[in-house]
Amino acid sequence: MIPAIEIRGAEKRFDHLLALNSVNLTIEQGEFFALLGPNGAGKTTLINLLSGLSRPSAGYLRVMGHDVVHDYKEARRNLGVVPQELVFDPFFSVRETLRIQSGYFGIQHNDDWIDEILSNLQLSDKAESNMRTLSGGMKRRVLIAQALVHRPPVIVLDEPTAGVDVELRQTLWRFIKRLNQDGHTILLTTHYLEEAETLCNRIAILKKGNLIKLDTTANLLKDSASGSLEEVFVSIMQEGVESTS
Amino acid sequence: MIGFRTLLIKEIMRFWKVSFQTILAPLVSTLLYLVVFAHVLSTHADIYPGVSYGVFLIPGLMMMAMLQNSFANSSSSLIQSKVTGNLVFVLLTPLSELEFYWAYVVAAMVRGMIVGTVVLFTALFFFKLPFENPGWILLFGCLSTIIASTLGIIAGIAAEKFDQMAAWQNFIILPLTFLSGAFYSISSLASPWDMISRFNPFLYMIDGFRYGFFSHSDVSPWLSLFIVGSVCVILLWVTLSILKSGWRLRG
Ligand SMILES: Nc1ncnc2c1ncn2[C@@H]1O[C@H](COP(=O)(O)OP(=O)(O)OP(=O)(O)O)[C@@H](O)[C@H]1O
Ligand SMILES: [Mg+2]
Numbered sequence: 001m002i003p004a005i006e007i008r009g010a011e012k013r014f015d016h017l018l019a020l021n022s023v024n025l026t027i028e029q030g031e032f033f034a035l036l037g038p039n040g041a042g043k044t045t046l047i048n049l050l051s052g053l054s055r056p057s058a059g060y061l062r063v064m065g066h067d068v069v070h071d072y073k074e075a076r077r078n079l080g081v082v083p084q085e086l087v088f089d090p091f092f093s094v095r096e097t098l099r100i101q102s103g104y105f106g107i108q109h110n111d112d113w114i115d116e117i118l119s120n121l122q123l124s125d126k127a128e129s130n131m132r133t134l135s136g137g138m139k140r141r142v143l144i145a146q147a148l149v150h151r152p153p154v155i156v157l158d159e160p161t162a163g164v165d166v167e168l169r170q171t172l173w174r175f176i177k178r179l180n181q182d183g184h185t186i187l188l189t190t191h192y193l194e195e196a197e198t199l200c201n202r203i204a205i206l207k208k209g210n211l212i213k214l215d216t217t218a219n220l221l222k223d224s225a226s227g228s229l230e231e232v233f234v235s236i237m238q239e240g241v242e243s244t245s
Numbered sequence: 246m247i248g249f250r251t252l253l254i255k256e257i258m259r260f261w262k263v264s265f266q267t268i269l270a271p272l273v274s275t276l277l278y279l280v281v282f283a284h285v286l287s288t289h290a291d292i293y294p295g296v297s298y299g300v301f302l303i304p305g306l307m308m309m310a311m312l313q314n315s316f317a318n319s320s321s322s323l324i325q326s327k328v329t330g331n332l333v334f335v336l337l338t339p340l341s342e343l344e345f346y347w348a349y350v351v352a353a354m355v356r357g358m359i360v361g362t363v364v365l366f367t368a369l370f371f372f373k374l375p376f377e378n379p380g381w382i383l384l385f386g387c388l389s390t391i392i393a394s395t396l397g398i399i400a401g402i403a404a405e406k407f408d409q410m411a412a413w414q415n416f417i418i419l420p421l422t423f424l425s426g427a428f429y430s431i432s433s434l435a436s437p438w439d440m441i442s443r444f445n446p447f448l449y450m451i452d453g454f455r456y457g458f459f460s461h462s463d464v465s466p467w468l469s470l471f472i473v474g475s476v477c478v479i480l481l482w483v484t485l486s487i488l489k490s491g492w493r494l495r496g
Contacts, residue, residue: 051337052336052337052495053333053336053337053495053496054495054496055491055495055496072339073339073341074339076337076338076339077339079337081337083330083333085330087329087330087331087333087334088329088331089326089329089331089334090329091258091259091262092258100251100255100334101334101338102251103247103248103250103251103252103254103255104248104251104252104334104335104338104339104340105248105338105339106246106247106248106339107247108247146334
């Protein structure tokens, strides 16, 4: 089976900063995968390379077998990205936003699916509201809805739960889990490690642009005394400090 | 095709929802120019035989309004989307560079044409204007707004902040449109200004456009067509290269 995501020797350089250093990573279809790492580790940079918002300095990336640079149309059709930044277009209502996003992907008459997404994200009563009038957490949920309008097989969520309240976080994860059970591949970044621990089957840890750990969640937890991912994460980060000093 | 159409309609809705600012405001300022200049210079001798200064002024003002509004539309839409970050919604999609380009250009042309047309119809209440060669009017109207919209795209991509955008507007677009013969015939200019003016491509847009109304122009309409057409093709090529390179959009 073609991997959902295949990253080989991906490198990203910003002037003097090497934000990603030759990253290799393969994510199989159907995985629920966590990409972890401290602030500035390069998580968003890697996601930007995948989505085409940024171009690799070296190496290549594929989504469902499609090169993100040379075969960008197919790669992007197969990918839904929830950006980390809370962005929105103040000119439109929630429904208009989602219809427009569907249209960009060549999809018309998408209201049945849009209504389903909205109801799963508990946004149905906000469908006709202007984007400007939504709270931060609601805007975040619209961002998630926007990433799903074209039913992408691979879904990338860059800190989807930042600023979302507890109850909604649970509803949100139920929805994402269902998408995963339906066969969608999920790649997620988060700073709430217990989310990664309970949801994801595999975890990669980035640090200063290097992929320093890649293993199943079960294996990672096995190594720790208390059995919490947080402890594992902290100790891995410390190791890194020792080995680099 | 659906992708292109969606982006086009979105761009048209964007200015239409604030048409007070994007249509009505420029309309009022253009009509003020017309009223003031036509009044002050009403005793001016005819520019062309049988063409009074007020009548002569209308195509130039129309074209100036069309150019400025086309430019303003694509440039401000892009810079706003870049600064607020919502351009990612377009950049994440399978839209090609060509679809992206034409959607922004056509939407900007539509705004320019709406403003131009309303200026024209309002002016027709007060002046009697000939329409000698409607084909030339349309041709120069289209080519010129394509050029202005394309410049707007380049400016929108190049500028990283709103004040850089204002610099484009004030130091490039405004002087080029004002010094393009919108208010006068270049044959009335003293040397060396008549020579210098001839290097301004905007002059040929207005002169060719005016030929469509009066069958009278400072330079041959074919020369104007050649120059305006060439500028159009060069700018299209430059812009598509910029878009393909991902410069300032896909860092
Ligand atoms: N456009 C850019 N220009 C220059 N440097 C950049 C740019 N984008 C990111 N960087 C740098 O690259 C590094 C990685 O940033 P990135 O946003 O990928 O981190 P992250 O892992 O997503 O962090 P966070 O958890 O805070 O979101 C940082 O040092 C950042 O300053
Ligand atoms: Mg990030």
